[in-house]
Amino acid sequence: MPREPLPISTRLETLSVLTADGQLDRALEPAVPHADLRRLYKTMLAARRLDERCLMLQRQGRMGTYGPSKGQEAASLGVAYALERDDWFVPTFRELAGLLWRGWPMHTWMLYWGGHEAGNAVPPGLNDLPICVPIASQCQYGMGIAWGCKLRGGGRVCVAFCGDGGTSEGDFHEALNFAGVYNLPLVMVVQNNHWAISIPRSCQTRAATIAQKAVAYGIDGLQVDGNDLLAVIAATREAVDKARTGGGPTLIEAVTYRLSMHTTADDPKKYRTDAEVREWEPRDPLPRFRAYLQKKKLLDAKIEQVIEEEITAELEAAVRQYEQQTVDATEFLRHVFAEPTPELRAQLAELEAHLAARRPARPPAPVS
Amino acid sequence: MPREPLPISTRLETLSVLTADGQLDRALEPAVPHADLRRLYKTMLAARRLDERCLMLQRQGRMGTYGPSKGQEAASLGVAYALERDDWFVPTFRELAGLLWRGWPMHTWMLYWGGHEAGNAVPPGLNDLPICVPIASQCQYGMGIAWGCKLRGGGRVCVAFCGDGGTSEGDFHEALNFAGVYNLPLVMVVQNNHWAISIPRSCQTRAATIAQKAVAYGIDGLQVDGNDLLAVIAATREAVDKARTGGGPTLIEAVTYRLSMHTTADDPKKYRTDAEVREWEPRDPLPRFRAYLQKKKLLDAKIEQVIEEEITAELEAAVRQYEQQTVDATEFLRHVFAEPTPELRAQLAELEAHLAARRPARPPAPVS
Amino acid sequence: MALLTMVKALNLALAEAMRADPNVLVLGQDVGQDEGVFRVTEGLLQEFGPNRCIDTPLAEAAILGAGIGLGFTGFRPVCELQFDGFSFQAFHQTENHVRRFRSRTRGRYTCPLVIRMPYGGGIRAIEHHSEAPEATYAHLAGLKVVIPSGPRNARALLRAAIYDPDPVIFFEPKAVYRSFREEVPDEPETLPIGKGVVARPGRDVTLITYGAMLRVTLEAAEELKDGHGIDAEVLDLLSVAPLDGELINASVRRTGRAVVVHEAPRHCGVGAEIVARIVEDSLVYLEAPVKRVTGYDAIIPYFQNELTYLPDPARVVRATLETVRF
């Protein structure tokens, strides 16, 4: 048999549970308690509202450049829901809904985009990493964490996120390759939102799907409708269970769409059509999930109003807390090492003298 | 259809023409003129002899650390044979046979391993790159060259080499991804010699084959018996033709074996069994190709003797030339930039003064 | 003459070079349709098409690797890295290959690349968008490292960089991109790489700087003059590799005193090299220690506190006063 096709031994599948027009596949519908369904909806809506508020704060000059998550809430929320609290959660920067579910306070998110290191304050008790900016670099430490989970025993898993654009980086490749070699409990979730700033998915790789990249690492690949919260939960549960029980890594491609701009510094009109956005709007995860809950009679106007009011209250409190954040001007010099070096002590003294000499004192940080 | 397998649209095949025990698949046998077959044999043998001689020179302290190509001759030779002279050839460091076919003088190879930059002297008229040491880094400029070929038009292609170990590096991934996106005339040949120093192929990636990594880039993958010169020629011709006519990149996995040590600084007894090596010896490309030529009556004792004598003569001349190489002690300061900077001129003067002050003059370079 | 921001001046230099030489290519993330995240490549895709203004996937090392290979095939690639903070993803290609090919092959293969990137702090950006890694590149033999300080010299230096037969790291101070406009002549203009200029003549002390810190230092010089009667000479180095030692030493020999200002961290920064050059050539002229006003040896704070980190005129004034009063 001197010329024959090469067989591929890993699983490569695509999965959806609830279609955009509300058709539910009952066989695949994940078991989620009703109370959780409501909480999930509330979290998704809270993420949307927080996102909108951040955009507004940015426009008012009360926040820095902001990167919205609009339209991608289901992908990170479904993943977060499928995890245990002490599993590891390694975000990039579009996992707002997932972070809220994990327990991150709204104002911490604001602080991050408002230019405060306090925005990286991982809530106590959570095994979460802060936002990661260098694209795909987080795949590597996500892989390392998964490795630590495996070596420690105890069945913890690590979920790491990446964007479709990030799959072009060497870090993505190296991390998944290691995860395969050591059979690590890593679930790598690629939020394929179809754009890396102005570069469409089709120009980032010639592969027809991101999921098929799993073949390169001999691991399973699962493409899932990332705007279908139920499908994301189902897919993640499957991958997490497998990872927890020694079955190794999975690459999940969550197909979603960036309904907003890349960041507030970006003008998507330069590179994509309104038509494309309009095409995706019906697949927005929020109304889809809402309709599902309505069908299940878990939402009515009354409940929705309560939810909205609760979110508004939380949001107002968060904005207040955010805007009250003070800046400790010398703190950055005290966290370079566990023990400051003599040189850093000297530089701290230099800075303190400089700050003291400045009259009138520098006004408080211009958050507002 | 909410859960279904993902189809893969690229071709993934495995190919051999002449089995280890001499069975020939006539349908796949590439057309190679008899004169070329003899020249190919002579080149393969010359590579083997040069390799042996370098090992000996190293043991005698007349050369630096040496990285042998023994057992891998067919993989680079077959590739080189399938190219046009003005195609681009981007080696790593186990492509000795291919470089000899391309026209690199034996003594240049020796100079490289003997610690002379003259070992990088690409023969005039060839579009070849010198040896590349940082593993997989050459994939990137190979990709860039292929891109240049495409932009220039004229049907030139670029062949770049990499080891199985090199496929773990981010550079490999990024380069192939770009090649796919821009549909570049790049033939990426991975010499899978089953080891990256002491790390066996199975520990470098969980993928069952290297060829299947092509799926990640949406390009064709071809696994070929790399110790079967005919199969390598056939596979490369196919990939090169495709590249030349706008069909884009191909990943070729040439399955071969490193019959010798990683380099002379390495002791393979520490990590692999003799049994494994003995298992591969019958698949040594040299006797296999010799037997093929004998069957074809293209070799007999007489011809072989002539060939051996010619090679010996060339080799002796090359060793002489190598050992006569002088060292220009200040040359390295004259090739930093096209025009030396003032600082470099000052440093050159400093060095010249230093060399002049040294009495007695430094003895000629200790090659022997 | 046109009154241009640095962004527009750089855009002009690119367009001019691309018009003059069909081998000049621009490649990088979002440089095409999006015209660059800072719009430096505005109009290039439209004028020169997708084979000369090339949008790439997100992989910095591949952008440089492609640039190297394109260079071998006769092109003159201008590679854009989106931010200096992400240039490290490609650092191995720079160190292993870009800077070495000429030496490795004794001129047979060269890397006439320009590697452009937005540089430095001061634009209230998120982490990794405010670094100043010029020393990291300046230390690598085989690279030229250029940092313009205003629209006019940016345009002239980018032109020089594109025509330079060797690789040039071209740092574009983000804080200067749109902060002011300058008259830029209609005719193409070139400045020699490796030569600094006297940005403000003076007699009492030499303030040595480059990039966005030039404006800070000039402001300090005004304050020194007005507030303290000190007449500071300000040097704008424009390039940190090669470094214009002649200019520096000539000035310091006149003034006897020097202060170096840069936004990068102090330890092993370019400031140290400047001090070493002064000591080597002009020690006997020195009447006071050379002070370094620099970023601190810490991670640059997130933007709420970024201005504490970056040298400001007050710090320069303080240091200069100490130097003059030594």
Add this chain to the structure above:
Amino acid sequence: MALLTMVKALNLALAEAMRADPNVLVLGQDVGQDEGVFRVTEGLLQEFGPNRCIDTPLAEAAILGAGIGLGFTGFRPVCELQFDGFSFQAFHQTENHVRRFRSRTRGRYTCPLVIRMPYGGGIRAIEHHSEAPEATYAHLAGLKVVIPSGPRNARALLRAAIYDPDPVIFFEPKAVYRSFREEVPDEPETLPIGKGVVARPGRDVTLITYGAMLRVTLEAAEELKDGHGIDAEVLDLLSVAPLDGELINASVRRTGRAVVVHEAPRHCGVGAEIVARIVEDSLVYLEAPVKRVTGYDAIIPYFQNELTYLPDPARVVRATLETVRF
């Protein structure tokens, strides 16, 4: 007491730390079965098994990335990069994360990694096996950069590095790996990171160096004494970040003269920082310019000509004589 090469001394330090703390892991290419290409990890796989002495695929950035993640889960990873010349493949992980996590999270996550790598030239190796990139790392705030000079301090410093709560780049001079043996005490020994030592006391001039250049400099000091009656003090810095400015300045204040010796290129090298520190603190004591005897600002030649590039005692003697006779 045992008479050990540096390779054996480093091996001892690793084994001791792994015995004492089950969280200490070693990972890298060929560190297991092969025991490291220089055999520094000899016996570790056998004693500690494949979960603590881990052979990895060929991907430097992943080795560091794994180290970061393992650190978050409570391990103390000692990452080996096979040669300093290939550390740049992982440079973005070092710059973006290893050095930043403590600052980024205000101590919530830290990177107590040791990143070991063979360092420097002098072993007749092929390209990329002879670099000296200490300045590149020393400039990155958040990293400690240690360079031992002999078996005994190598063992004591590696121990210190492993127990250090912050990331340490640990450069092992290849030329010293097996070039001599030293008595190394049986009991674990620690040296503080950031402190240099007086390797040879003297009165006339201060020679400042580290790593493999210590032996070269000591040889020069002997020659200066015997041939010229000059009594040179030799400082062995042991760490270039932090830099022991106190030690340097104390010595220079006594001798009034200094020469810096390192094998890395001169431009923006650690030598410049040393000069700057001397000028800042001790200018008035200086009786001559501080000379730098360093590698040239070129790609280090292939090994036939490598010794021309590396500082040798003759160059140190020449520079010192010029300094003393200034």
